[in-house]
Amino acid sequence: MMPTDWSIVLNLSLPWIVVFAAATVTLLASASARLRTSPLVALTALAGIITAFVLSWQQWISGSGPIIATLAFDRLSSFGWLLILGIAALTILMSFSYLQDRHAGHPEYYALLLFSAIGMGVLISGYDLITIFIGLETMSVAIYALAGFFRERPQGNEAALKYFLTGAFASAFLLFGIAFLFGTTGTTDVGMIAAQQNQVLSSDLRSSFLFGLAMLVIGFGFKVAAVPFHAWAPDVYDGAPTPITAFMATAVKVAAFIAFLRIASAVLVLTGVLWEHLAWGLAVATMLVGNLAAIAQDNIKRMLAYSSIAHAGYLLVAFTALAQDPTGLSRGILFYLVAYLLMTLGAFAVVTATQETGEAADINLLAGLSKRRPWAAAMLALFLFSLTGFPPTIGFFGKYYLFLGTVKAGFIWLVVIALLNSAISAYYYLRPIVVMYFHEPRETEEKHALPLASPLVAVIAITAISVFLFGLLPTNLLAIVEHSVMAFLQ
Amino acid sequence: MTLNGLGLFILFAFALLLAGGMIALSSVLGRQKPSAGHLIPYECGIDPVAKPRHRLHVKFFLIAVIFIIFDVEVVFLYPWAVVFRDFVARGEGLFVFLEMMIFLGVLVIGLLYLWGRGALEWEE
């Protein structure tokens, strides 16, 4: 197991080491009474993230690396890691003013954020089920803590507890599945499982092996909030601090989906029709429940929670057809992930902005936002249009590439269902826009709001520009995604 | 459905049967004569002197959690120490040693944090 060249390993894992170092420094700084209140802590965390981002970008440029021990250092990993770091950086920016406005500047917040990011990195790169599990747990435990970070808020505590209980439940399934796979194949290495798969499937271990795979799917289904393993999501998203909700809705999903993509394209697709039927059912259930339940929500955070469930459903649509055209669909899935994370982060950033110093997220509170904060309102409208899938936003091209590949693979009815669901989604995405622009605000509210904190403005600006720019010129992003996909499929 | 599927099914059925059976059997077989004396919590035959739902100071939990962390550390150290000599013999001693040091280092960082935050001080 010992790698031959240390410097290679060190070099490849440098981004992680940087993030880990930043997390450690942040954590230790929080142990000092003097540094606890200093804004330097957030800056340290941000600096670590940005350094790691640059390093991984260089890694991506230099091409795909090898699979060393239990970690794959390919372009998919670099790409996923770039996404995670980007989200983390934006979340830190978003959190900065959020914490300041609420006079809650605990540096552990940033340390936990970074630790969870490292977990995601491991999850994305993991090429061994045990490593993947460790990554998943590292990520999750930090997020559990973050969800209930403000201990004085009962909703936060409720969110953390619910997330923890259901999460532990799901982890047990995952671990159970890993045990069965190990039992039937004698290995936890994804590549080796894939290599033995056909042999195992034709032997009398077939059922046990499939049972293990089913458990694996359930474990990941929980993390991406696929129906029926989704019920935690609305409550947790609602109760957690808004920037953390944004982080959960984007980073956790991206990490889980990329890891799932790796496993699915290596192992699951080989089961053929079986996987297609299962994913078909999951996708349809997830889309339907997500979209239908979102309509009934009056709280924008809960609405976005169901929306994120629905988007997981759209992604599962592509997973269904994965075996037919691995390259095209993986490309579509990655592109959609980028689109999804940009517009969701942006939407949550605006929600953070509209919450001022409170936690209320009732949609009716948006009334008159177009006058109070015309820019924020316009940007929220942009993100919601993008989530619905209107051109020329990135959301349109995301759906386009995703569904195009699925149609080509022959799943026409599935795409029809997905498109009907998109149509339903317009109903609840457009509602906040109507409220913002056409409803009169209540008398008690001020006409003019204070200027927004600049980090928050930066987050909204970055996401909005990306949503719009990639919507106009999607090909550059598509090329990057394509290169990322090519390597891991070979 | 193959024979294997059946095996899996039998496994689950057996687990369910065993767990459910025990509870069911005890309620069926056990003689139930509820009286005041039966319902008192059993404490070595002596009448309880305090409510069992006693509220403990949160510091006990904290200490317990910290203990578990370092307990796991020790548990991990033992097997490592046992096979360490073999690794040295194979010339991989440095690598394995450094790996363990990194592991310990991470825990030390945790300890430092706890120390700094005052988790180890019993008195306020």
Added chain:
Amino acid sequence: MLEFVYHYISVQTLVWLIVALPLAGAVFNGSLALITAHHGGGKDHHGHHHTPFRTLASTVGVLLPFAAFAAALLCFVTLTGFEEGAPSLITGPLSQWTAFPGLTIDIGLKVDQLSLVMALVVTGVGSLIHLYSIGYMSHDDGVVRYFAELNLFLFFMLILVLADNLVLMFVGWEGVGLCSYLLIGFWFEDPAKAKAGTKAFVVNRIGDAGFLLGLFLIYGVMAAAGADPATGYFNFETMSRYAPFFQPLATVIGLLLFVGACGKSAQIPLYVWLPDAMAGPTPVSALIHAATMVTAGVYMVVRLNFIYVLSPTALEVIAYVGAATALFAATMGLAATDIKKILAYSTVSQLGYMFLACGLGAFSAAIFHLVTHAFFKALLFMGAGSVIHALHGEQDIFKMGGLKPRLPVTCWTFLIASLALAGIVPTAGFFSKDAILWHAYSSGHVGLWLVGFVSAGLTAFYIFRLVGAVFFGSTNLPVDQWKRVVESPVSMLIPLILLGFLSAFGGLLGVPEILGGSDRLGEWLSGVVPLVGHAGGGASHAAEIILMVVATIWAANWSILGWVIYTQRRDWPERMAARFRWVYRLIVNRYFVDEIYDRLIVRPLIGVSRVFFWKTIDATAIDAIMVHGTANTVGVWARAVSLAQTGVVQQYLLYFLLGAVIVVVAVAL
């Protein structure tokens, strides 16, 4: 100096810069406008207009177009230096816009003889008009927004002319339309002006529909021809390589695209928006509605000449529409009294000439007239603007008169431009108009030639009517007001003088051979557009000279007549109007075309829309049944689904477990 520039900037970059510099100006001024919009302009306590950043916005807004012009000039110098006669540069795909299987659209610029001429005219005339705008808009609060929109217009116009594919050209096409709409309605507080902007926009939509249909057909042709999608179906190079495949559909495609050109270039029947477009600030009329945007249709036809030459029918239609427009608009110019409206009709008429040239296959003559027209018409508009500026907004020519001593520079430059418009030797307009008329005659289209000839006379008459009424004779202004009229500031006069030179001598680009010159522009463009082959020797050199002399005398005759009547015999026209009352009424009311459109198209459409589309389809079928029906159904389901979300974590785990059982049963058993 040039060496120094080339050392740092490649030619490709230069081409890019031509487009990017105005965009930078638009972005900069746009941001400024957004910032200042919050604080508001308004007046300070002395009552002075107070616009923050006025100087900054004007400086940036003017310097960047000039820089773009410099870049275009550098390109010109560089490219002509490289290769004698055929400068051409294609930047290639600078960026890929979209890539679908079967359709690739790149963003690339193409500099060849044709687009270079256009770019030079657009940036050159454009920057002069920008400069002029500083003075003209000096009392306006919206100057920052003004420069943002004007720079944006320049950007889109350059995209239009420099695009290397038809779709990117269409982007520019729509972009200039947008800017035109914004600038016509620049003073949107006045509902009439805002409405004029809307009218321009809506009428152009009709044309754009034709353009789009043409695009779709081109796609179909290219796909059927088996062209490689990766090279871009709409790329001009690719299209021209596949030109033979267009043969069967050339007429349809050509005419559909010409519908688009009719909208943009204000030809019959879609010209109605241009006179109303005069609601915008006068420099806007000069730049957009005279010199550049309205000529986009001509440019498009010339650019796609390889399709048009395949269809004599389409060319014939273009020629007749052009000639008809030239005559029709010229008659309307006779009766208009608003100085800008007269010039607007004149523009429509001159654009008709250009299309006439296109229709005759004399593409280079069309471009020649486009260029000279850009010079003298921009000058006419700016002169008119100078008059309006000096008279604080007065636009009725019969309330002016005798302004020559008060506005000497304006008057003389205006006169030069009028001579050019009338086509008097040796101004620019003479050569270009003569080239068109000669092509009409020599190719055997005597009827078309006659229409052009008559229109030329009318043109001479109405423009000198304007000159006589505004600058000469006795003044109709109150004497004390007349005395207070002062010449415009220098920044407005410099562009007038420069364009005066160009209007006077721009004709040297294409002096006919028999006058000892050579058609330089035609030779220059010969790499891009086909040289016109004349129908046999039906016309001799003698004929050409005779025609030229006749045309000049004809124009001069009408010019003098117009000038004399409106300088000294101002009661004549009224008597004439009284005698030919119905003709006069017809012309004054612009042949009732707006009213006819209203009765024939707009009102029936509104009627049908109200009863059928709105009440029946929209309100009942769509709104009541489909929209609310589905919404209610979905809403019921939504409530049902969200009932499952009880908040009790045990139930969540139950769902989880049930789901897990289903998954396991589905997969493992």
